Amino acid sequence: MRNRVISGKTLICGVIGDPIEHTMSPVMHNAAFSELGIDYVYLPFRVRKEELGKAIAGARALNLAGLNVTIPHKVSVISFLDELDPLAEKIGAVNTIVNDNGVFRGYNTDATGFLQALLDKGVKPEDKKVVILGAGGASRGISFILAESGANLVILNRQLEMGWAENLAREISQAFEKETKALELNDENLAMVLEGVDILVNSTSVGMSPDIDETPVPARLLKSTPVVFDIVYNPIQTRLRREAQAAGAKTISGLDMLAWQGALAFEKWTGLKAPLELMKKEAIKVLEGEN
């Protein structure tokens, strides 16, 4: 670890969540602050659900420069903020807070980070047919930003009976005047919707460590799927990406989304361009150390 001096002028950022032990953000941001030689530090804060209001009041009182927000607070934190970025408002979730001279403003860099990771790999979503697996928190951000970018979406979710996928599809249809369908995630529907698809996004947790032998899509259905984005980043190489690559697809890792969401938050707090590759490398070191 590099030596660094905390002074009376050091600005403090952090992440609030519960649990928080597995967050990659402190490693990514502290490396980025050191790299740019700026006087910031980034800390993890375990904040229980029922303490969220107090935590945000505390962050105000302590004049923290910025926060990331993770599970389980991404939705509930909104009621404690002063302003919301319009995209975060549509999504209904915030993962980044900027303290702008005492005004706490919420953003969703999970969504913008996903889009940047896609664009970075030369994939433009406009007018593309996109199949999204999952209808949870991550899927909401991804679905909204893809729709806003002009993609045509189909959402597949394991449980339809809870109504999450249908609600999300309805919200998107209304917000962007784009007919968006929700279907049950099963092999028959996958076979149907993957016909002629441009981009497949896995926004479920299927394939995540320790269940690394699982995949949400059987390999035989990946024959004509040119781009596969798997938001799972642990393991770095998922079974879905391995099988998609074997079938000739370009694949994008959840690690790129992780690094980009961090980089975009960093830029909002510091006003400086984030060292994206360094942040990604630091996250890889942690993941390789864990596995």
Ligand code: ATR
């Ligand atoms: P996140 O914030 O990461 O999106 P989440 O809101 O809990 O987490 O959403 C997890 C998503 O993964 C959901 O869409 C969930 O599907 P259900 O709504 O049917 O629960 C999906 N998911 C989790 N495990 C799954 C599995 N084994 N098969 C299919 N989908 C799964």
